[in-house]
Every structure is written in C-alpha cells, then in structure tokens.
Amino acid sequence: MRAIRVASAALLTASLLTLTVPPASAAVTGEENNDITSFGFRVTPSTIAAGGQVTLGVDRCDGDTKITSGVFDDAHIPRGQSSTTAQVFWDAKPGAMYEVTFDCKGEIGKTDLTIATGRDGGQGRPEHHRPEHSAHKGVKAGTGGSLGGLDAQEIALGSALILGAIGAAYYKARRRTGEDSS
Structure with missing residues (x-):
C-alpha cells in the first residue's frame, strides 16, 4: 500500500x-534570422515609430529578393545588392507586430517588425498616408505575452x-x- x-x-x-x-520555441528572434534559410535577412531597426524608415537587408541571395509586409509598400532588392529602404505607413498601429517576408528565388524567410508606441497624432503626415486614405493591411497576432516575460x-x-x-x-x-x- x-x-x-x-x-x-x-x-x-x-x-x-x-x-x-x-515549451522550446523554434522561432528565431532578433534582427537577423540566418538560421532558418539558406540566405540571411534583416530589418533594421526591428522596432520603429509609425512613418519611420527601415533598412531591409539580405545576404547570400543569388537572385532578386522581394520583401512584403502589411506595414510598408512592397520592396525589391536586385541581384548583386544587399539592402534597400522602406517607409513604414503613418497609420501603423503603435505596439503592433507586423510580419516581414523575404522571398529569395522562392525560398521564404520571415521576421517581425514592431511599431513603437507614441506618434505625432496625424500632424505632418502626407495626405495619401493618413488613416482615412489608406487601407489597414492587418496585424500579426502573437501569444499575448503569455510566455514573453x-x-x-x-x-x-x-x-x-x-x-x-x-x-x-x-x-x-x-x-x-x-x-x-x-
């Protein structure tokens, strides 16, 4: 007994x-995710204010790279170049995390871009980037901070x-x- x-x-x-x-996480965080694709990619800085400019970089891609996200216009890095810039939409939601996708000859790599809190409240925004003139392209949902801290x-x-x-x-x-x- x-x-x-x-x-x-x-x-x-x-x-x-x-x-x-x-649980162990397979996700790689940070500015560069070389461990999950045969090519390296990065978004610098990884946290930016709405309306800010980010540098999109790629390493070891033997072709053209297409970069897409719901927070800036599609970007393109031609073969032989390693970076380009993109301007974050003025109506990006503060505190939100957006997914950035890098496509190198059909191989996909993804990383996140976080929008910093606080913005100018619409002052100084170009007319075509004001909320009433642009469509919201969505936010990447996360784990809600359940394991983050x-x-x-x-x-x-x-x-x-x-x-x-x-x-x-x-x-x-x-x-x-x-x-x-x-």
Missing part, C-alpha cells in the same frame, strides 16, 4: 514539473513553490498514515 502512495506522489510531482517547464529566476521560484506544496502534501499524508497505524 505504501508503494502505491509513493509511486502516486512521484508521478504527480513529475507531471507537475513537466507542465511548469516552458519569463526568465530563469521566475521559473526557479515557481518550481520551488510547486515542490514546496508537493512536499507539504506528502509530509501531511505520511504523518496521517503514521497516526492511523498507532
């Missing part, structure tokens, strides 16, 4: 610890709390069975 309780406690502990470990210290603290609760439950269960047998 005691072996069943110990095995149950061990199984419960292993299950809880497995659930508290954050976890660091090693928070994970360790959470694990310690779970282990403490399991240890206390085990201690109480052992103590109770000891009282029953006397």
Whole structure:
C-alpha cells in the first residue's frame, strides 16, 4: 500500500514539473534570422515609430529578393545588392507586430517588425498616408505575452513553490498514515 502512495506522489510531482517547464520555441528572434534559410535577412531597426524608415537587408541571395509586409509598400532588392529602404505607413498601429517576408528565388524567410508606441497624432503626415486614405493591411497576432516575460529566476521560484506544496502534501499524508497505524 505504501508503494502505491509513493509511486502516486512521484508521478504527480513529475507531471507537475513537466507542465511548469516552458515549451522550446523554434522561432528565431532578433534582427537577423540566418538560421532558418539558406540566405540571411534583416530589418533594421526591428522596432520603429509609425512613418519611420527601415533598412531591409539580405545576404547570400543569388537572385532578386522581394520583401512584403502589411506595414510598408512592397520592396525589391536586385541581384548583386544587399539592402534597400522602406517607409513604414503613418497609420501603423503603435505596439503592433507586423510580419516581414523575404522571398529569395522562392525560398521564404520571415521576421517581425514592431511599431513603437507614441506618434505625432496625424500632424505632418502626407495626405495619401493618413488613416482615412489608406487601407489597414492587418496585424500579426502573437501569444499575448503569455510566455514573453519569463526568465530563469521566475521559473526557479515557481518550481520551488510547486515542490514546496508537493512536499507539504506528502509530509501531511505520511504523518496521517503514521497516526492511523498507532
């Protein structure tokens, strides 16, 4: 009977610890994503204010590169060149993350461009980039920050709390069975 309780406690502990470990992510973040395609690509800066200018770069692409996003007009890097610039739409949603797609001879690479919060409220915008004159091309939805802010210290603290609760439950269960047998 005691072996069943110990095995149950061990199984419960292993299950809880497995659930508290954050999943490994295959996504590569940062300004350059050379690990996921045979060619390198980048958006600099990776966070920009609405209306700002970004540099779009590509390395090791033997052909023309087409760059698309819902936050700027389509761009093109001719063969033999490594970068071009694009102006972010003035009506880009502050705090939003937009996907930027690089197409090198049919091979696709993707990265994100984040729009910084705060803007001029429409002052100084060119007429064709004001919200009433341009269509909204969509925002890339994310995980909602569910795993974004976890660091090693928070994970360790959470694990310690779970282990403490399991240890206390085990201690109480052992103590109770000891009282029953006397």
